[in-house]
Amino acid sequence: xxxxxxxxxxxxxxxxxxxxxxxxxxxxxxxxxxxxxxxxxxxxxxxxxxxxxxxxxxxxxxxxxxxxxxxxxxxxxxxxxxxxxxxxxxxxxxxxxxxxxxxxxxxxxxxxxxxxx
Numbered sequence: 521x522x523x524x525x526x527x528x529x530x531x532x533x534x535x536x537x538x539x540x541x542x543x544x545x546x547x548x549x550x551x552x553x554x555x556x557x558x559x560x561x562x563x564x565x566x567x568x569x570x571x572x573x574x575x576x577x578x579x580x581x582x583x584x585x586x587x588x589x590x591x592x593x594x595x596x597x598x599x600x601x602x603x604x605x606x607x608x609x610x611x612x613x614x615x616x617x618x619x620x621x622x623x624x625x626x627x628x629x630x631x632x633x634x635x636x637x
Contacts, residue, residue: 521569526576527586534573541570 526534545566551557579586 521572523572523576523586526572529576531577531580534577538570538573541566541573545570 529537545563548557548563548566552560552563557563578584
């Protein structure tokens with residue numbers, strides 16, 4: 521169920537469906553406790569459906585007018601394409617040189633020996 525479907529239902533229908541969802545949630549909890557629950561994602565969907573119904577009921581109780589997201593939805597702005605990475609065959613000399621410098625370990629300066637008398 522999505523939020524638009526919940527908003528189309530009456531308060532009585534929402535209360536009835538909420539009771540059914542609470543029963544289903546309880547059954548899923550028992551199944552999980554017994555190790556019989558195969559589809560664990562079902563618990564998540566039931567909890568979210570309950571939350572949607574409670575949201576609609578709260579909106580109605582408080583007199584909040586929801587925005588019709590479906591009718592007024594604006595298309596998402598197109599993202600700019602990421603620059604293409606260079607392939608190994610087309611590397612420039614500078615890029616290749618930097619890569620070689622990163623691979624080579626840094627040389628340590630030679631330690632000076634103290635003269636012993």
